[in-house]
Amino acid sequence: MRIIWFGHACFLLEGSRRILIDPFITGNPLAPKKAEEIRTDIVLVTHGHGDHLGDTVEIAKKNNALVICIHELSRILVKKDVEVLGMNIGGSVYPMGVKITMVPALHSADFEDEKGEILSSGSPVGFVVEMDGIRVYHAGDTGLFSDMKLIGELYEPDIMLVPIGNLYTMGIKEAVKAVEFVKPKIAIPMHYNTFPLIEKDPEEFKREAENLCKVIILKPGESYEYEP
Numbered sequence: 001m002r003i004i005w006f007g008h009a010c011f012l013l014e015g016s017r018r019i020l021i022d023p024f025i026t027g028n029p030l031a032p033k034k035a036e037e038i039r040t041d042i043v044l045v046t047h048g049h050g051d052h053l054g055d056t057v058e059i060a061k062k063n064n065a066l067v068i069c070i071h072e073l074s075r076i077l078v079k080k081d082v083e084v085l086g087m088n089i090g091g092s093v094y095p096m097g098v099k100i101t102m103v104p105a106l107h108s109a110d111f112e113d114e115k116g117e118i119l120s121s122g123s124p125v126g127f128v129v130e131m132d133g134i135r136v137y138h139a140g141d142t143g144l145f146s147d148m149k150l151i152g153e154l155y156e157p158d159i160m161l162v163p164i165g166n167l168y169t170m171g172i173k174e175a176v177k178a179v180e181f182v183k184p185k186i187a188i189p190m191h192y193n194t195f196p197l198i199e200k201d202p203e204e205f206k207r208e209a210e211n212l213c214k215v216i217i218l219k220p221g222e223s224y225e226y227e228p
Helices: 056-063 071-080 148-155 172-182 202-209
Strands: 002-005 011-014 018-021 042-044 066-070 084-087 099-104 110-112 118-120 125-131 134-138 159-163 186-190 223-225
Touching: 002 186, 018 125, 042 056, 056 066, 056 071, 066 071, 066 125, 071 084, 099 148, 125 148, 134 148, 148 172, 159 172, 172 202, 186 202
Parallel strands: 018 042, 042 066, 066 084, 134 159, 159 186
Antiparallel strands: 002 011, 002 223, 011 018, 099 125, 110 118, 125 134
């Protein structure tokens, strides 16, 4: 599997299918590509905030891609003429031969429409993606919570994509504890340095977490190849 980071919380997982997560491209100062340049089969959205929902609608339409998100957000997105599969925490779906499990995240979640009105868009979530025998846990925007231990025990992710930026998510100290809870083979930090408010040094995270697992630091546009 090839894992490409587009900055913030946006990743593209490339294997037998292409799975794009939280496509905040337009307006993302770190994004190395334009939204129209990205190809994907499936788009996963962890919650309705603009820096995660991002270019979901445009990318899904251009690629004829399936959008997967929590039920309440799916009711909003289906009105935008995209194919949406709504689900809920604890469930799994199997589109295109890929297993996608929705897991909890500890955050807020709302959606701002074109008129500037704030709508409820369900709970924030994370995803465990199993493709080609490899399991990737995208934690979403989240604080630390002890049930991350259960995510580790139940799904045994090979790779954990973990926020470290603080303020809106876990900081480095909490992210290290999250890695301790989940016990992945690989941890890749995300959700940092996009804006001044979440500036963090990923090397500090690496120093603190590398006794727990291998830590891979990517620059926006870089990729990591993982083979089980």
